[in-house]
Amino acid sequence: MCMSLRIEPKEMAEVLIKVRKMSLAQEMSVKLGKSLIMSGDLHPSDIAPVLATNKYGNMAVFPMAWGFTHQATTKPLANCRVETADTKGLWIDSWYRRRCVIPASWYYEWGYPVYEDDSRSMIEHRNAKKVKYAIQTEGSNITYIAGLYRYEEHCDMQVPMFTVLTKEAAGTVRDIHDRMHIVLGKDSLQDWIRPDGDPSAIVEKALSNMVFETAVEYHRSPNEFITA
Template sequence: MSLRIEPKEMAEVLVKVRKMALAHDMSIKLGKSLIMSGDLFPEDIAPVLAPNKYGNVAIFPMAWGFTHKSTPKPLVNCRVETADSKPLWRDSWYRRRCVIPASWYYEWGYPIFDNDSRSMIEHRNTKKIKFAIQTEGSDITYIAGLYRYEEHCGMQVPMFSILTREAAGTVRDIHDRMPLILDKDNVLDWIRPNGNPSAIVEKALTNMAFEQAVEYPRFPPETITA
């Protein structure tokens, strides 16, 4: 999975987060770009919604993917079915929840044809293609996540991971998993430290719009300045 952030749609958020001292420190220490728009991949820095010290929604820079000694790869996804029980995720599930706003996310899946008469085996043997998937009727897709702080390069770095669930709705025809997508009205309830995450999960959105993805340059020309 990867994400897409369109600079025009999220200009206000991007301008704000790029000015933060934390973002500049992370960029220097981790050797990562602060563009934070275009296509984003694991380990990139992204703008993330999380509670400030007053419990209100605020924007923060975070790096994508928890780290763990068991694997050299970042842990970019967490299954919502086990987030409240596995030691790696449990504390964040109850105390540190966040939301990643994106224009859409990418997923590799099987192509869909009108009047498809293929068998399941034939369907699964088809070459996968890249889809761009977003909340139906919205320019911004609010993806639920968890975060924590990790020691990297001598600083406490906020890291996030995306929660995934069993695919629902039309996404089931593409892939067996999908991110946990929230309605905008549920963002505050999700990130509130004393909230009930299990109740919000029951309200997750399933109506997604998708199309075959367009390949963009890794970092497209900027259209906004910080």
């Protein structure tokens, strides 16, 4: 899986301004040495705005770092296969108790190129040079990606860390890749993050009506970001 996503600052300005003002975000930035820009292209280990339940059981936004850590690898574990989320020790507790949503403008994937009049064989199709695509929910400016989170001890603080859930590709995404992020409809967000919700049932209702196009390479500039 391609492990990057995009947050367009103008579309999520209110969320970005709110989360950057949080004391938790400020502490994470200082102790982890991470930027609080949280817009543009984001990658594993970056801090991102994430939706989860607050102490009152309501949906709220929090700063979280992307990727669980594990002693077996130095790389952040940025995604989790939903097929094993309820059985593997690394994920199981979060699967049942700590689910979250990552709002993004779109996510990226390296996939097989698709042509309108494609007469290639499946072998030729799969052997073609991959192309970077931007994938998002059809008819929406925000793509709500299902995730899991947990707290880890880093730099003398409890840091909230999230990972993205993936599943077998469905709908149009199957043309370019065999896996896809689990994307939720807006009406499923509250049920997904509730600790007493049924994650398996909600995954069954995940969206498959994605649209994609060849990704544009962006270059960060000071004018791209919303500041508070």
